[in-house]
Amino acid sequence: MRDVFVAGVGMTKFGRYPNLHGSQLGAESLRLALADAQIPFERVQLLIGGHVDSGLNATLELLHEFAWTGIPAYTVSAASATGSMATASAFRAVATGEADVVAAVGFERMLSGSFATMLVEQSGVDLHGVSGFTPLSTFGMLKHRRMHDYGESDETFAKVVVKNFSNAARNPLAQRQRTVTVDEVLASPLVADPLHKLELCPVGDGAATVVLASADAVGHLRGRAPKVLASVMVSDHYHPLGPFGVDMNTAGRAAYAAYEQAGVGPDDLDLVEVHDAASVEELIYCEQIGLCAPGEAGKLIDEAATSIGGRVAVNSSGGLLARGHPGGPTGTAQIVEIVQQLRGEAGDRQHPGARTGMAHMLGGLGMWIAHILQL
């Protein structure tokens, strides 16, 4: 296996783009990433598109926004972890020697409405519909159980939102660029009691590209290309919720497999990006990833240990909650954030001394993908 490096990253601002196709958004992010990598498109040997619902030919349409160079171009899809899977697939292609330069492009132009609403519209009076399991009800129940198990207050969950909005307010590519207060979060509607509306990520569109390359192909970047120390993909073993839900313990299995591959541990991390589609998830993942013991994540938030400038910055991009979560590009956007931070190019949200970062992602019903990057 060869060493793999991030040659370049590019990203559109997340938001609503009703007049563009997902592939056009993807093309814009790829142009930015190639310029960042100082690599012409003709040197890209494999194009991996990651989208959930942007059309049958979206990745080829993306290729055709550039030149018809005859390279393989295919789509991967893993719900929220789609961009992560595109990155992981690109990693494997470079590591095995299949290609020297690979572009992983996550992109999406979501339809109107929310994922949650779309899912229930697809669901009739079948077992899934009757179970009541949707992302929204699942997150609400996760929060209810955590409050019961650990005595965490509503304020603790609201502080996760406040932190991530504050980070996004300093991220020009974020969808939500405003700060909020604990009181505003708690005054927002209780959509899935005990979960408030502002504890949930927005719906949006956008694209983010990661160009991975071999050592030979990044020589011209003179040490500016972070190394990918680990790329791990796992799915849930059977668990009590079975086909209805997710085993949150697999989050830890993915993280610790990544640590083993990378030769680092949780104490070495300066940055972590996680799937905070709801506030409660960030607390769970902080524990699963090993940033603290079970039940202690609320204390991390209360002590600002996971804020920018704290012990380890969690979701310095603003996370899904505030940078946004268009689906296809969310995982690649995590890599974009970590690369910008490692290079010291994160502007007002720069975490001091950032050297090692983890991008950790959940996709759908229990696909987990973790990457560790270092510069």
Added chain:
Amino acid sequence: MTAATLPRSFDDGVLHVERDTARLVGGWCPDCRKAAFPLTPVCPRCGAGTRRRLLAAHGVVYARAIINAPVTIYPAPTTIVQVDIDGVRVGGMLRNGDGRIGATVTIAPLVMDSSGEQVTAYCFDQQDPPDA
């Protein structure tokens, strides 16, 4: 979080109804000595063959959420619960009660309209009184 592999119909043997009582139809693995739900041809843990087994008529609430948005098949507001029954955790609508963690619930038949056809599904009824 879709579950396209689940049975589309309750006629597929998901639910066993007798008059006003209902039991979920699970699988039992003689090797793992554990239940799974729904019933599948092989044990999802070990791949061995499974036997049909009715899950208990009672369970205990693991968590609940009160849904105030149109994101389930039930009119809002509605309470969705996760219930532990025989080692599996099953979701469903709580017809009465506050859904407090640890409350005992029974499973009950629930007739629902599905595109003009009546389908007998299930829901949960809380047996323990709500917290004061």
